[in-house]
Amino acid sequence: xxxxxxxxxxxxxxxxxxxxxxxxxxxxxxxxxxxxxxxxxxxxxxxxxxxxxxxxxxxxxxxxxxxxxxxxxxxxxxxxxxxxxxxxxxxxxxxxxxxxxxxxxxxxxxxxxxxxxxxxxxxxxxxxxxxxxxxxxxxxxxxxxxxxxxxxxxxxxxxxxxxxxxxxxxxxxxxxxxxxxxxxxxxxxxxxxxxxxxxxxxxxxxxxxxxxxxxxxxxxxxxxxxxxxxxxxxxxxxxxxxxxxxxxxxxxxxxxxxxxxxxxxxxxxxxxxxxxxxxxxxxxxxxxxxxxxxxxxxxxxxxx
Amino acid sequence: xxxxxxxxxxxxxxxxxxxxxxxxxxxxxxxxxxxxxxxxxxxxxxxxxxxxxxxxxxxxxxxxxxxxxxxxxxxxxxxxxxxxxxxxxxxxxxxxxxxxxxxxxxxxxxxxxxxxxxxxxxxxxxxxxxxxxxxxxxxxxxxxxxxxxxxxxxxxxxxxxxxxx
Numbered sequence: 001x002x003x004x005x006x007x008x009x010x011x012x013x014x015x016x017x018x019x020x021x022x023x024x025x026x027x028x029x030x031x032x033x034x035x036x037x038x039x040x041x042x043x044x045x046x047x048x049x050x051x052x053x054x055x056x057x058x059x060x061x062x063x064x065x066x067x068x069x070x071x072x073x074x075x076x077x078x079x080x081x082x083x084x085x086x087x088x089x090x091x092x093x094x095x096x097x098x099x100x101x102x103x104x105x106x107x108x109x110x111x112x113x114x115x116x117x118x119x120x121x122x123x124x125x126x127x128x129x130x131x132x133x134x135x136x137x138x139x140x141x142x143x144x145x146x147x148x149x150x151x152x153x154x155x156x157x158x159x160x161x162x163x164x165x166x167x168x169x170x171x172x173x174x175x176x177x178x179x180x181x182x183x184x185x186x187x188x189x190x191x192x193x194x195x196x197x198x199x200x201x202x203x204x205x206x207x208x209x210x211x212x213x214x215x216x217x218x219x220x221x222x223x224x225x226x227x228x229x230x231x232x233x234x235x236x237x238x239x240x241x242x243x244x245x246x247x248x249x250x251x252x253x254x255x256x257x258x259x260x261x262x263x264x265x266x267x268x269x270x271x272x273x274x275x276x277x278x279x280x281x282x283x284x285x286x287x288x289x290x291x292x293x294x295x296x297x298x299x300x301x302x303x304x
Numbered sequence: 305x306x307x308x309x310x311x312x313x314x315x316x317x318x319x320x321x322x323x324x325x326x327x328x329x330x331x332x333x334x335x336x337x338x339x340x341x342x343x344x345x346x347x348x349x350x351x352x353x354x355x356x357x358x359x360x361x362x363x364x365x366x367x368x369x370x371x372x373x374x375x376x377x378x379x380x381x382x383x384x385x386x387x388x389x390x391x392x393x394x395x396x397x398x399x400x401x402x403x404x405x406x407x408x409x410x411x412x413x414x415x416x417x418x419x420x421x422x423x424x425x426x427x428x429x430x431x432x433x434x435x436x437x438x439x440x441x442x443x444x445x446x447x448x449x450x451x452x453x454x455x456x457x458x459x460x461x462x463x464x465x466x467x468x469x
Contacts, residue, residue, distance in 0.1 A: 007455035010430070011437065030463045037408060038431040043327045044336045051326075051340070052318050055347050 010035060093131060101125035102143075104250035107226075112139070116155065117148040121174075121226050122247040144174035146224050161208065162193035171200075172224040179240050180208040185223055209237065229270040235263045241280060242297070249273050256298035258286050308362055309354035317362050318347060324433055328443060329370055331425040334417070346370040367443045408466070415465035423458035426451055 102108035102120040110118040113133040124143025137155040156165040159175035169187025184200040205216040225232035239260035242253040268276035329339035429435040
């Protein structure tokens with residue numbers, strides 16, 4: 001018997017031999033009856049025309065097929081984008097600050113919105129809000145800068161160590177690690193350092209070294225020496241002098257057997273490294289070696 | 305070329321296929337009402353996609369849709385089929401014979417209800433609707449060989465159930 005012979009038999013596909021064999025089997029009678037009776041089965045009534053009518057009514061209720069475009073939603077999307085853009089740019093213009101900075105071994109000149117001038121010494125940065133400039137003349141300073149402030153409302157320089165405010169004058173502010181100095185060259189400036197408030201008339205300075213306020217002699221200079229590419233010091237510890245040297249020439253300074261707290265008075269060139277090194281080493285009675293971007297200051301063997 | 309979207313073509317597809325489609329679903333799940341809904345839904349789907357379905361492919365499209373629609377919904381439900389009794393044309397049979405016949409049909413109904421859905425559908429499509437194995441294979445989306453197998457198993461277990469083996 002082949003596979004599925006019952007299915008073949010129902011479909012009259014059995015060979016005569018197979019059929020004869022199947023007919024002789026005892027269950028044949030049962031299958032024959034099953035075949036006969038199942039042919040008389042009926043499915044539930046299904047009226048095609050009624051169903052078709054029903055379908056067509058359904059279709060006419062549904063059609064035309066409406067695709068909601070929802071133009072309002074699209075409009076809202078665009079409106080939302082515009083609102084975000086406008087708010088964003090408003091906030092940006094209002095609260096973003098303008099900043100200028102100078103790299104190592106470089107000076108930058110900045111003209112503020114009221115024509116006040118700021119000259120940035122090496123590795124320094126000023127930040128101010130251009131939008132509110134008319135009502136609030138305030139700059140944040142990191143590093144050192146010389147200010148020529150146009151006459152007008154109060155002008156404030158904020159630093160991490162103290163703030164300086166003026167009406168219209170020329171002054172220099174230096175705000176470096178452990179070093180805070182204000183020099184007034186014209187007019188009157190007011191310095192606030194911690195709890196100290198001090199007014200500086202032209203020619204005077206305010207100096208803080210490692211948190212200690214120091215007295216400084218008056219000077220007759222009209223502007224800081226570094227604006228003429230020189231760095232001047234009056235009784236300043238060598239470590240600050242070396243720091244300034246590093247900034248002016250973008251080099252790294254190392255010392256050996258040198259007391260960096262030794263005070264230095266003098267000037268070095270900001271353009272000629274050889275000259276500058278000599279200017280520092282000779283009065284301090286130390287030697288130096290210069291290899292590429294590295295400078296080593298060292299003391300001679302003193303046990304002669 | 306004719307298009308399913310044309311009313312005439314669509315109606316003729318309906319007339320040609322709806323009855324068998326109805327039976328097909330009914331045999332599977334034994335629920336007349338749901339079989340009715342399935343036919344309606346399958347044809348609504350066909351109308352919605354009338355531009356994408358070629359008239360030649362409409363039939364297998366309908367069976368696929370109907371199958372998918374009720375496959376998961378109804379599988380869990382208990383099948384209770386009732387087959388309309390064929391009215392007796394000749395009543396010259398003996399009362400004993402008629403009683404026996406009635407008993408037999410009851411047994412057959414029970415046996416059919418306990419068959420796996422695919423065997424029952426194949427058996428009834430052939431016995432009631434007179435569909436050829438090849439046609440049933442197309443509706444179910446399987447090979448003719450598979451349909452023959454289902455038919456064989458259906459006959460075998462029906463007989464066993466009726467004869468009480």
